[in-house]
Amino acid sequence: TGEWDVDVVVVGAGVTGLTAAYRLHQHGRSVVVLEARDRVGGRLLTEERDGVRLEVGGQWVSPDQTALLGLLDELGLETYERYRAGASLYIGRDGERRQFTGDAMPVSESTAREMDRLTVELDRLAAQMDPLSPWEHPDAEALDRVTFAAWLEQQTDDVEARDNIGLYIGPAMITKPTHAFSALTAVLMASSAGGFSHLLDADFILDRRVAGGLQNVPLELAARLGDRVRLGSPVTRIAWDDAGVEVHTADAVHRAGRAILAVPPTLVSRVTFEPPLPAVHQQMRQHQSFGLVLKLHLTYATPFWRDHGLSGTGFSPYETVHELYDNTNEDLATAGDARGTLVGFVSDVRADELLALSAAERREQVLASVARYLGEQALDPEAYYESPWMAEEWTAGAYATSFDVGSLTRYGPHLRERVGPLAFASSDVAGLGFQHVDGAIRMGEAAAED
Ligand code: FAD
Numbered sequence: 001t002g003e004w005d006v007d008v009v010v011v012g013a014g015v016t017g018l019t020a021a022y023r024l025h026q027h028g029r030s031v032v033v034l035e036a037r038d039r040v041g042g043r044l045l046t047e048e049r050d051g052v053r054l055e056v057g058g059q060w061v062s063p064d065q066t067a068l069l070g071l072l073d074e075l076g077l078e079t080y081e082r083y084r085a086g087a088s089l090y091i092g093r094d095g096e097r098r099q100f101t102g103d104a105m106p107v108s109e110s111t112a113r114e115m116d117r118l119t120v121e122l123d124r125l126a127a128q129m130d131p132l133s134p135w136e137h138p139d140a141e142a143l144d145r146v147t148f149a150a151w152l153e154q155q156t157d158d159v160e161a162r163d164n165i166g167l168y169i170g171p172a173m174i175t176k177p178t179h180a181f182s183a184l185t186a187v188l189m190a191s192s193a194g195g196f197s198h199l200l201d202a203d204f205i206l207d208r209r210v211a212g213g214l215q216n217v218p219l220e221l222a223a224r225l226g227d228r229v230r231l232g233s234p235v236t237r238i239a240w241d242d243a244g245v246e247v248h249t250a251d252a253v254h255r256a257g258r259a260i261l262a263v264p265p266t267l268v269s270r271v272t273f274e275p276p277l278p279a280v281h282q283q284m285r286q287h288q289s290f291g292l293v294l295k296l297h298l299t300y301a302t303p304f305w306r307d308h309g310l311s312g313t314g315f316s317p318y319e320t321v322h323e324l325y326d327n328t329n330e331d332l333a334t335a336g337d338a339r340g341t342l343v344g345f346v347s348d349v350r351a352d353e354l355l356a357l358s359a360a361e362r363r364e365q366v367l368a369s370v371a372r373y374l375g376e377q378a379l380d381p382e383a384y385y386e387s388p389w390m391a392e393e394w395t396a397g398a399y400a401t402s403f404d405v406g407s408l409t410r411y412g413p414h415l416r417e418r419v420g421p422l423a424f425a426s427s428d429v430a431g432l433g434f435q436h437v438d439g440a441i442r443m444g445e446a447a448a449e450d
Contacts, residue, residue, distance in 0.1 A: 006030040009247045009256040011235045011271075014042025015437050016425050017262030018221035018229075019071070019444030025225060027448075032254055033225060034247065036234035036394045040222040043395060043427075044437065046213030050383035052299045052341060053329055057389070058399070058437050059214045060206040064194040065438035067445070068217075075220040078211040083326040084203060086309045089373045091316035093160045097372065103201050105315075107160055114161035121155065122165070122187065122196035129191040132431030134184055135412040143184035144409040151183035163317035168199045171322045171347035173435070174402050175291025180348075182405045192434035202313060202325070211331035214437065234394075238422070239274040245421050258421045260447045264401050264428050266290055267394065273422075280414050287407035288428070290397020293347040294354065295387035296321070296366055303328050303340025304377045312342055312374070320350055320369035339382065344370060355390075362386070400435035401428040416446070423447045 008024055010017045013035035021031045039045070045056040061068055061079060072079060087099040090106050098106035107115065129137045137143065143151070148169060152162040169186045170178040178186075190196035198204050210216055222229050230249075237248040238259060245259040261268055265288040268277075276282065303326060305312045312326030327343035344366065346354055354362045363384055371378040389398035403411065415429045425447040430439025 004244060004257055005255045006032050007257050009034060009245060009254045009259045010262055011247065011259060012036075012042065012262035012426075013040040013218065013222060013229055013231070014262060014426070015044065015218055015221075015440035016427060016444040016447075017042075017260065018218050018225065019441050020260050020262055020425060020448040021225055021228065022221050023445055023448035025228065031225070031228055032256075033229040034233040034235050034249060034254070035229065035231050038232050040229060040231070041215045041218040043389070043399070044215040044218055046215040049297070049385045050299070052297070052339065052383055053213065053334065054297045054341075054385060055209075055213050055215070055327075056295065056385075056387050057215070059209055059327075061208045061210065061214070061437075062193070062198070062205045063207055064198065064204075065433060065436065067433060067441040068436075068438040071217060071441050072210065075217065077216050077220065078331070079208040080211060080330055082206055082209055083303075083328060083330060084311050084313065086306060086311040088202075088311050088313040088315070089324075090314070091319055091372060093163065093318060095318070099310075103203075105164065107164070111158050111160045111164075114156045114158040115164055118152070118155055118161060118165045119196055119200065122190050125187045126190035126195050129187055130431065131188055131192040131434060133412070134188045134191070135409045137184065137187065140184055140409050143187060144182045144406055146183050147179045147405055148181055148183050148186040149178040151186070152178065167315065167317040167322060168196075171293070171317070171345070171350075173199065173399075175293040175347045175399055176402065177348045180404070181402055182408060184408050185402055188408065188434060192430065192432055192436075192439070206325065209330075212333060217437065235271055237272045237274065240419075240421055242420050258423065260423045260425055262425050262444065262447070264290070264395070264426050265424070266396065266401050268424060277419055277422075280411070281417075281419060284407075284411035284414050287404050287411060288401045289404065290390075290395075290401050291348065291399060292351045292390055293345055293398045294351050295398070296344045296346065297327065297341055297383070297385040298344065298367075298370065298378070298381040299339050299341045299383040300377070300381050301340075302338055305342075305374050306340070308375075310374065312340075314373035316373075319372065320346055320354070320365055321373070322347060322350070324370060324373055342370065342374075342378075351390075402435070416443075418450065423450055
């Protein structure tokens with residue numbers, strides 16, 4: 001490696017950084033991975049809380065996520081199907097709770113027709129897009145200058161159809177209100193998952209789980225990298241020129257030919273660059289921001305909903321908890337554990353409202369919402385846990401980052417642009433697998449290849 005300590009310094013030991021480092025290592029390049037936290041995995045974390053193993057961050061795998069499925073295979077990790085037997089629940093605009101099976105939601109005939117029409121239109125737009133370059137979509141300019149909420153209003157007067165279609169991309173995916181991102185970003189989300197119909201289909205998009213938890217992916221990668229991964233090492237400063245980089249932490253300087261910043265775009269700006277990054281890079285990252293979602297786990301003595309023929313799945317754009325699933329651990333390690341766990345999500349402005357309350361009030365509101373889906377038995381969980389991502393210094397939101405209105409066309413072409421020896425990668429700049437672990441792997445591999 002000549003005068004360098006290593007060929008490449010990777011900043012961040014999330015899936016993106018660890019994939020990049022592992023591929024470089026496999027190809028005989030020397031690497032060091034510097035991670036701010038005292039653990040690897042970034043937005044993936046499997047943790048025991050009140051005696052229950054919980055997936056606090058990302059967890060589900062869908063059949064289109066071939067980069068993730070391939071890596072799971074390579075690392076020898078097993079998957080199992082998410083529990084889904086029984087009827088699902090929907091709470092409509094009229095406040096009524098209705099059961100349904102399959103993907104035909106129990107809405108009025110006219111609302112169902114409008115939802116079908118919007119689905120066909122979003123699938124059509126997504127099919128016209130290469131998710132790696134949404135700005136090249138034939139209608140990119142027009143779609144990027146309207147909010148997704150305004151676009152939905154242009155398409156239909158049916159409020160419940162708009163609220164439901166909006167739910168699957170807004171609260172459920174981008175985790176921002178539909179008036180805070182563009183229609184082009186909505187189409188990107190659909191296109192990155194192989195089409196909007198996939199987002200509507202929980203059996204597809206939330207198909208499988210990883211035995212032991214999805215954090216096993218970064219844990220296995222880190223095990224293969226050994227002491228090349230340095231924990232508790234926030235990178236504060238990077239000096240660079242065309243010949244290489246000097247990457248500074250509080251107590252060390254690592255000199256290398258290249259650096260890969262495998263951190264969310266919002267955290268790139270926390271590093272001081274000498275010389276500063278080009279203007280367009282500094283501007284671009286001010287237009288990207290994290291969404292906000294609370295991931296809630298509720299564990300009960302038994303999965304009581306199953307006794308009532310219910311899958312535990314529930315949706316409603318009108319509820320505090322807009323999505324609900326059975327998240328009982330079903331892998332071998334938990335065989336014999338009779339407890340049942342639900343996972344629920346509270347997103348964007350509803351999350352703001354909850355976070356303004358005391359812990360006790362939050363819990364009460366969440367349980368009341370879950371009880372509107374599953375009945376009074378839901379009011380008394382043995383364990384209750386709220387994910388802390390929005391308050392964590394090295395993430396500061398969830399699930400991921402996205403552009404404000406108009407910025408995907410304006411800055412998108414610079415998203416994955418290298419600056420001299422500095423490459424930028426994360427799930428949040430991915431095409432396929434955008435904002436998902438699959439995209440993190442694709443971006444890590446692309447950065448290593450580069
Ligand atoms: P991160 O995981 O954010 O990794 C970046 C790393 O960089 C972190 O470890 C951070 O500590 C470190 N870092 C930051 N700044 C510095 C610095 N200056 N110096 C050193 N280190 C630094 N995806 C799915 O595929 N399926 C799901 O079901 C799913 N559900 C999710 C649920 C939640 C609650 C959340 C939060 C995310 C979910 N996701 C899901 C998204 C998925 O977790 C992320 O897309 C993916 O893990 C991001 O990986 P990454 O490596 O790009 O970024």
